[in-house]
Amino acid sequence: MDSTDLIAIKLQGMEEPVFMSVMGRLGTCYGVSMYEGLDGLVDFDMVANADRKDGPSIYDTMMDQSCITWYAGDRDEVPEAQKKVIRELGLKFRGKGQWQYFLSFEKGYTPFTLDAREAGILTEAFKGLFMAVRAIKEKLISVDFEQGEILWRFYNTETREWNMFAGPLPPCEREYPEIELEDQELRQKLKEQRQTNQERAIELAYLQTEVRDQEYDRPLCPRVLIVMDWKRDMILNMDLMRPEDYEIDVILNFFIP
Template structure:
């Protein structure tokens, strides 16, 4: 059950954030320079990325735990791993503070700013916060998330000041990150350099357990069809009473590359398994129509779902940029606006 943060808690967050902004941390960190902080209640550290040194978008993203760091790495290497930028941005868990423009701020956040009596003037000077959660649209942070941000930013302030005052040196280019931890024995905070944790999101392969079904699919005739399969976030919020925040529309999209037609679109619910949905469609399609010549993909979950079954059925599975599908989806998005 979602619990909203009190106005007093929001006041704490805005106070510490304004102190942090006064240090202009983007002048001393690139977005790939990670600051890890151990919080009082957390079993794993939070990982902070400071944006804005390139002059495009100033802000601070906080990723909770090593799973969060995996999300950061996915976003940073989306082109290499095969994710579309839209998918990588939407399929992450993180808390982000932006220093942006008035028109970017949600109605709920503006109400909080008004109730706190805060005044922001000019472009790039509005402070607002967004909670990113996989399968959901960006939303106002809840009580727990605001508490995480307050404690994180209090410690990030000290970390940034140490770099700004040249009291600590981190070899970012050699794979080091800054780490901040409370020493209970000495009752003091320590900040030091450590090697960057190695994270890699795993995509376990799915296998059909029904041997009769596998044999039936293998015997299906080949058809003149080459499938492209992808999971696509449409960035359209859906309000559903079953969920405590708006759902971001996620579709399983199937296209026949030979005919240049999208032949199937299916809405994925937040609780549904991506690989299972891809495998279910593939088996049903093959059972009804026959074996496609090839299947193209870019999302690793598609490969995890189909690799073993495609190999067994003699269907070529190929990684692709899916540019034709992107063009058609862009046309759909424009029509939805």
């Protein structure tokens, strides 16, 4: 299986399925990522298409997604908190690529250790994933991943059995915010701004650093709004954003103080 070949699992008690991506076919990164619901599927599509021409970087898409990932990596990649848990459980990992750890990705935050809710969902999803992969391996079910099919697994409440079938991937398209000025007072203020022939370039990017703030229960990976004078190749303004900040509001606040 390739990392773009998805398995959708409809867990009991959840309205939307989780989408599982198995990584490692290329031999560079081994793990399994779980994306929750259709919003998660949109995030997966964004990451899968990262680094294309004129698109966001892989780093920005990784920080702008929400998912839970199990990794098999090296010792120095394991968070210290999880090393402590490994020791307490008496587990032993040896060698490169043999250390197992888990990371929770949430938009605007640095990847962090899973909480109880996330650990519970991932545990149930892994149970379904093992059964789904075994069915594919033993040729009990055929899925044409190359033609856009994915494997669906769901619990039938009437028969009280798990069912699997090959089916299409749900439509997913990331919606990007658009500026629509409906506030008449705001529109008037914008009209009153002095006109110039300057060209502005605006960039939103994640800083490659971790910030700890007592107001948040996990470390931040802050975004920064950069405004440049395109003709003079000069930075005019930089604003550090908080996770709850809305991009459009931050941009408008620059043009309409």
